[in-house]
Amino acid sequence: MKETIMNQEKLAKLQAQVRIAGKGTAHRKKKVVHRTATADDKKLQFSLKKLGVNNISGIEEVNMFTNQGTVIHFNNPKVQASLAANTFTITGHAETKQLTEMLRPQKHR
Structure with missing residues (x-):
């Protein structure tokens, strides 16, 4: 029984430290946005606009190979580049595939 009273007192102290407005309000010190x-x-x-990137057209697919043996595959990506800033961006729908799956010969290619 004594532990619950002690915990209630600790809880009341902690709540008092957080409150910034008057009694009975639920205001907090920090609002997370x-x-x-x-x-x-x-x-x-x-x-990217400040860096001066330009669209690069005609790229049908992009493959990024990772150290874990997977491939990040983009079909019809939007590719932008700024050679002066050494910056390339690739946006679009990405799929993560296994390396063996990508190296398999496919009939429709």
Whole structure:
């Protein structure tokens, strides 16, 4: 029984430290603001525009090989590059595949 009273007192002290407004309010010291993905995309596009990236057309697929033996595969990606800034961007739908799956001969290629 004594432990629960002690825990109640500790809890009351912690709650009092967090409160910034008057008694009976639920205000907190820090408000966490969650960013949306679109806001991050806009910032990224703005930064790329400052670097002076240009669209590169005619690229049908991109394969990125990882050390774990997987391949990140993009079909019909949007590729942008800025040679002066040594920056390349690849956007689009990505699929992660095994290396053996990508090296298998396919009939439709």
